[in-house]
Amino acid sequence: MQADSLKILLADDDADDCLFFKDALDELPVTASLNTVKNGVELMSLLKSNSINLPHVLFLDLNMPRKTGFECLSEIKQNENLKQLLVIVYSTSSNPEVMDLLYHKGAHYYIRKPADFVNLKSVIHKALSLTVQTKLLPPSKENFLIQP
Amino acid sequence: MKDLVDNTIQFLSAPGEMAELTRRKDWKATQLGPVEEWPQSLRTIIGIILNSKFPMFLWWGPELICLYNDAYRPSLGQKGKHPSILGMKAEDAWPEIWSIIKPLIDQVMNGGEATWSQDQLIPIYRNGIIEDVYWTFSYSPAYDESGKVAGVLVTCAETTAQVLTQKKLEESERRLRAMILQAPASIAVLRGKNHVVEMVNPRSLEIWGRTEQDVLNKPILDAMPELKTQSIKEILDGVYNTGKVFSVSELEVNIIRGGKEETIYVNASWEPIYNSTGEIDGIMAGGVDVTAHVTARKKIKESEEANEKIATHLKLATVSANVGTWSLDIQTQKLEWSALHKKLWGYDEHQEGLVYEDWHKIIVNEDKEKAFRNIEEARINHTVYDVEYRINKADDNEVRWMKSIGKYQYNDNGEAETLTGISYDITERMKFEDSLLESEQKFRLLADSMPQHIWTADTQGNLNYFNKSVFDYSGLSLEKINKDGWLQIVHPDDRERNIKEWIESVATGKDFLLEHRFRRHDGEFRWQLSRAKPQRDENGIIQMWVGTSTDIQEQKTFAEALETEVHDRSKELTQKNIDLEKMNKELQSFAYISSHDLQEPLRKIQTFATRIVEKEKENLSENGKDLFNRMQSSAGRMQALIDDLLAYSRTNTSERVFEKVNLNTVIEKVKQDLKEEILNKNAVIEIKDTCDVNIIPFQFRQLFYNLISNSLKFSNPQKPLHIDINSEHAKGDKFKNESLEGNAEYCHITVADNGIGFEPQYSEKIFELFQHLHGKNEYQGTGIGLAIVKRIVENHNGIIAAKGELGKGATFDIYLPV
Numbered sequence: 016m017q018a019d020s021l022k023i024l025l026a027d028d029d030a031d032d033c034l035f036f037k038d039a040l041d042e043l044p045v046t047a048s049l050n051t052v053k054n055g056v057e058l059m060s061l062l063k064s065n066s067i068n069l070p071h072v073l074f075l076d077l078n079m080p081r082k083t084g085f086e087c088l089s090e091i092k093q094n095e096n097l098k099q100l101l102v103i104v105y106s107t108s109s110n111p112e113v114m115d116l117l118y119h120k121g122a123h124y125y126i127r128k129p130a131d132f133v134n135l136k137s138v139i140h141k142a143l144s145l146t147v148q149t150k151l152l153p154p155s156k157e158n159f160l161i162q163p
Numbered sequence: 164m165k166d167l168v169d170n171t172i173q174f175l176s177a178p179g180e181m182a183e184l185t186r187r188k189d190w191k192a193t194q195l196g197p198v199e200e201w202p203q204s205l206r207t208i209i210g211i212i213l214n215s216k217f218p219m220f221l222w223w224g225p226e227l228i229c230l231y232n233d234a235y236r237p238s239l240g241q242k243g244k245h246p247s248i249l250g251m252k253a254e255d256a257w258p259e260i261w262s263i264i265k266p267l268i269d270q271v272m273n274g275g276e277a278t279w280s281q282d283q284l285i286p287i288y289r290n291g292i293i294e295d296v297y298w299t300f301s302y303s304p305a306y307d308e309s310g311k312v313a314g315v316l317v318t319c320a321e322t323t324a325q326v327l328t329q330k331k332l333e334e335s336e337r338r339l340r341a342m343i344l345q346a347p348a349s350i351a352v353l354r355g356k357n358h359v360v361e362m363v364n365p366r367s368l369e370i371w372g373r374t375e376q377d378v379l380n381k382p383i384l385d386a387m388p389e390l391k392t393q394s395i396k397e398i399l400d401g402v403y404n405t406g407k408v409f410s411v412s413e414l415e416v417n418i419i420r421g422g423k424e425e426t427i428y429v430n431a432s433w434e435p436i437y438n439s440t441g442e443i444d445g446i447m448a449g450g451v452d453v454t455a456h457v458t459a460r461k462k463i464k465e466s467e468e469a470n471e472k473i474a475t476h477l478k479l480a481t482v483s484a485n486v487g488t489w490s491l492d493i494q495t496q497k498l499e500w501s502a503l504h505k506k507l508w509g510y511d512e513h514q515e516g517l518v519y520e521d522w523h524k525i526i527v528n529e530d531k532e533k534a535f536r537n538i539e540e541a542r543i544n545h546t547v548y549d550v551e552y553r554i555n556k557a558d559d560n561e562v563r564w565m566k567s568i569g570k571y572q573y574n575d576n577g578e579a580e581t582l583t584g585i586s587y588d589i590t591e592r593m594k595f596e597d598s599l600l601e602s603e604q605k606f607r608l609l610a611d612s613m614p615q616h617i618w619t620a621d622t623q624g625n626l627n628y629f630n631k632s633v634f635d636y637s638g639l640s641l642e643k644i645n646k647d648g649w650l651q652i653v654h655p656d657d658r659e660r661n662i663k664e665w666i667e668s669v670a671t672g673k674d675f676l677l678e679h680r681f682r683r684h685d686g687e688f689r690w691q692l693s694r695a696k697p698q699r700d701e702n703g704i705i706q707m708w709v710g711t712s713t714d715i716q717e718q719k720t721f722a723e724a725l726e727t728e729v730h731d732r733s734k735e736l737t738q739k740n741i742d743l744e745k746m747n748k749e750l751q752s753f754a755y756i757s758s759h760d761l762q763e764p765l766r767k768i769q770t771f772a773t774r775i776v777e778k779e780k781e782n783l784s785e786n787g788k789d790l791f792n793r794m795q796s797s798a799g800r801m802q803a804l805i806d807d808l809l810a811y812s813r814t815n816t817s818e819r820v821f822e823k824v825n826l827n828t829v830i831e832k833v834k835q836d837l838k839e840e841i842l843n844k845n846a847v848i849e850i851k852d853t854c855d856v857n858i859i860p861f862q863f864r865q866l867f868y869n870l871i872s873n874s875l876k877f878s879n880p881q882k883p884l885h886i887d888i889n890s891e892h893a894k895g896d897k898f899k900n901e902s903l904e905g906n907a908e909y910c911h912i913t914v915a916d917n918g919i920g921f922e923p924q925y926s927e928k929i930f931e932l933f934q935h936l937h938g939k940n941e942y943q944g945t946g947i948g949l950a951i952v953k954r955i956v957e958n959h960n961g962i963i964a965a966k967g968e969l970g971k972g973a974t975f976d977i978y979l980p981v
Contacts, residue, residue: 031767038774107762109806110813111861130769130802132777 021047021143024070026058026087027105028079032128036074036105039136045143055082059090066096072146074105074126077113085120092121103142103161118159125160134163174210179233182213184246193250194226204307208316218321221305222268223314227253238296238321240289259293260285267302271315277303282326297326349429349452352436354445357382358399361445370427370452372420389419402433402446409433413457428457481585489569490583491519493542498522507565507588509556527553527562534567542571542579551589564593616681616691616712618649622705624669633712638684654680654688672697672705678719681712690719758805758812765805769798800945807947811932814862814954824860826853826890826912833867840875846884854890856910856979862955867914869948870975874916877973887915892981900978902962908981915974921967929965 023040027033033051040049050070052058059082062069073091077084084104091097103124104117114125124142129135141161175186175198191197195205205223209230212219218235222228229248231239239245248256257264263285267278281299288294300319307313340362343350349367353360360378368375371387378386384396393416402409410432417424431450438444481488487504491497496519502512508525510517526534530552541548548569553562569584610617611631619628626649634640637652644651653661657679668675675695680688695710772795783791830850834841841848848871871886878884890912896905903909921929930953933946949965952975956963961979 029763031770035770107766108759109809112813128766130766130773130798132770132773135770 021045021072021146022070023047023049023072023074023143024058024061025049025051025074025105026053026055026079026084027051027074027076028053029076032076032105035132035135036139039132039139042136043140043143045140047143054079055084055087058082058087062091062097062100063094069097069100072101072103072143074103074142075122077104077106077108077117085117088117088120088122101146103146114160118156122159124158127160129163131163137163174206175213177210177213179213181231181233181236181249184249185209185213185230188250190250193228194224194252195228195250202308202313204305204313208305208314212316218319220317220319221314222253222317223305227268227315229253229256235319238289238319239287240294242291243287243289257287259288268315271302271304272312274304274312277301282322282329284326295323296321297323347451349448349450351383351448352445353383353399353448354436356400356403358384358403358446360386367448367450370418370429370450372418372425387418389417389424393417398433399446402435403443406435406443408435413453427452427454429453484587486585486587488583488585489567490581491569492581493579496520504586507563507586508554509558509561521557525554525557527555529553538582541569542582545571545573548582548584551593563588564590615714616693618695618710618712620669620695620708620710622669622707624665624708636681636683652681654682656680668695668697669708675708675710678715689714689716691715758808761805762802765798765801769795769802772798804945804947807945807951810865811947811951811954814865814951814958819859819958821857822860823855823857824863825855826863826888829858829860829863830867830888832864833871836868837871837875840872844875844878844884846875846878846886848886848888851887851889852891853888854892854910856890856912856981858959858979859955862958866952866955869952870914873948874914874918874973877916877918877920879917879919879970882917885917887913889913889915895978898976898978900962900964900976903978910979910981912977912979913974914977915972917972920969920972921965922969923967926965926967929967930963 025033025036027036037049037051040047052061058073058075075084075087079087084106088102088104091100091102098121102122103126104122105126105128106113107128109127117125124145126138126142129138138161141163145158145161175182186198190201195201201209208221208223212221212230212232215232216234218232218238220229220231220235223230229251231249236245239248244256253264253268254261267280270276270278279301282297283300284295285298286293286295289296298319299322300317303316303318304312305314305316343352343362344364346364347366349370350362350364351360351367352362359380359382361380363371363375363378368378371378373386383399384391390396395416398409398411401407412430413428414431415426415428417426419425429450430453431448434447434449435443436445436447480486481501482503485503485507487507488501489504490499492499498517498519498521500508500510500517505512505514505517508522510521523531523535534550534552537548537550540546548567548571551564551566553564555562565586566589567584567586569582571579572581572583574580607630613630613632616633616636617630618626618633620626629641629644629649633644633652637644639652650658650661661677661679664677665675667673674697675693677693679691679693681691682688691712692715693710693712695708697705698707698709700706772791776791776795780788827850830848830853834848840846874884874886890910892908892910894905895903895907895909898909898911930949932950953963956977956979959979961977963978964976965973966976967973
């Protein structure tokens, strides 16, 4: 199981949200290792310096200092070494237009940060299951938003 | 011997110088030998010669010894050959002419015929020089006893005098001919009874209009046939036949010159020419062309006649025009007045001896100086004397206006001699002018009493009158305006336009209308409305322009103020609009950002709350749990509120991409979204007709979501919820809604439920933001849902109306233009 453990990278500047994510992940019946970066610049330098050993999935917050999630997504999808990386947007926003834009930029899934911890666990669980299932299949618009 | 001698020399006994010389001559020294030995033939010939009174000369013997008589002697002149050549050899005696006479002598000596030479030039040495001498002479042979030619007898006569006379005669004739030919008068010689032209000079040819070739050696009347009928033939024949000279002055002759008949005038005379026998054999015709002279004189005569006529006319004219004529002799002060002039001045027509004073004394005193001054000025400046003045008529003292015009005549020294002219009564005209003046004064008085500026201009557009108001307003004098122009009153910025418009009006005759500013005496510029109209005569020709300028400063100020105010207001409104829009945008972005940013802490509160409930549930009392639920419920409501607010603000900002969509597909999706609630309420949604509409799909999804949620929310617990959705196309006037346009096509969408409904008076209020008709606890809601619906409909340029009946249900009518 250890060998199969999912490598999860979370990019979020909000310490509370990072804590919720970790708590939720801990309570889920999955074996995963979580790495956290606090902003887009940190994220990109980490990914570029470690492109052979990429995480299985990146949970990307949009509203980050120094470099936003949008910018990071664009860079990842334009980088030959990184474009295969599964990106799940993890944001407070529920704006359909923003979601549209992200879909077109190449994000696989979209999670709206839930208010309820139970729901949080639920969406993370679903996201991880989808990560394993879909692997690197192209995302579909209908299933873009992961709901609790 | 003596006898012999005497006897022998008897032939020399003739008297005279040459006989003497011959006798005395020592002939022994000559070839002839002593006289006593001379042959009889010689003696005989000498005897004849010496006794002849005709000039004779003899060359005798082989040596041709010279012998001659007294008659010949003068031919030898003084200081010449005489007497030395007596007994000399011919060759020695006549060396200068030897070459001429030798052949003649030889001819005779050789037995030829005697010679005859007439007027032969044989120059000889005499009188100390070689003289040209003309001779008529004959050389004849002289025979000796044997009948042989022994000498040459020369009988001769010197004809030098005759020849020279003849030559002089010829020369004078040649000169005469040349003179005739070159004479300025025309001269011609006609010969014979047919008057053949023998000679004609160029001047004659000129007069005759012929060439020499035309007339020379032809009878003149043949050469100039036009003369035959003009008594010329009679004159010529008369002179030829009677020998009487015929002279005539200014004879009119018609001559054909270059094919045209011309009348000329000549002074001519014809004189007979006599031949040597005293018979008339020709006519000398002389003449001078005096045509120019005659024509000029005729013209002068004609013009004199014309002048006389004019004078007569003038006299008639002056009388009929009531114009008197006069002439003043400066020296004597005598006045010549025509009868009419006297009458005009009140003098008797027949009064004589009038002088300057008679004129001057009846001029009214005020005008005396003027009349006198004008006379003096005209004299000094050589100008026309022209004056208007009044007189008291000499007879009845009546005052009359008179006009006198005159001109000085000066003598060669430049002194004025006479002043001549005319005078006439202008009283009527002056009266008319007075009345004009009076009416103009009235006009001016009127104009000056007007508050407006009044001005006039001539046809060229030159302003020539301003009323008092102009001077009062501008503070300028007429002189100042005349000097620097009226334009100085106009504001500098208005001048160009002013000139342009004025020139345009003057050129076209169109009314002048302009608003411009005039400078007041205190320097303030005030707006004026100026109008000018052309005054036309009965033919429509412009005579002058009359213009007015009215102060419109108040109106202008008011209008300007109004304009400024309107301008400011609209500017303000525009600004407000911009501000409002900006504010609206700010509000929207504020609503969006704030609600977005509000969500974070709210979400965390909720998350923390769920964590506590989950983990610390056992540690909470029942009361604590209840309070905790309430807190969570409030947080939930707040989240709903934020979500709706976000949705509401997004309806305005989102991109509006219209698509043709069937409503049914939109409704089906909403039904899917609300699947659970529909199930929970046991609701039935009945979709009747649906049509294709041009909409922003996600907004309409929101619209139906909100409407159906609304029906679900306000369903009647007593009866199962039933929602009817219908749509149809129709013209606006079919629907009972006054906001719709009758002719326009609409899609009418109806959503009707059988829920709790609402009181009809709330049918408008229901769409306002945050409106709650029901208690929060009974029916959850943010009061934003229907506001969003209304906004979406408006985004589609549509209209929404709500009908409600409490306890029976609510119906929403949506009209979208197609």
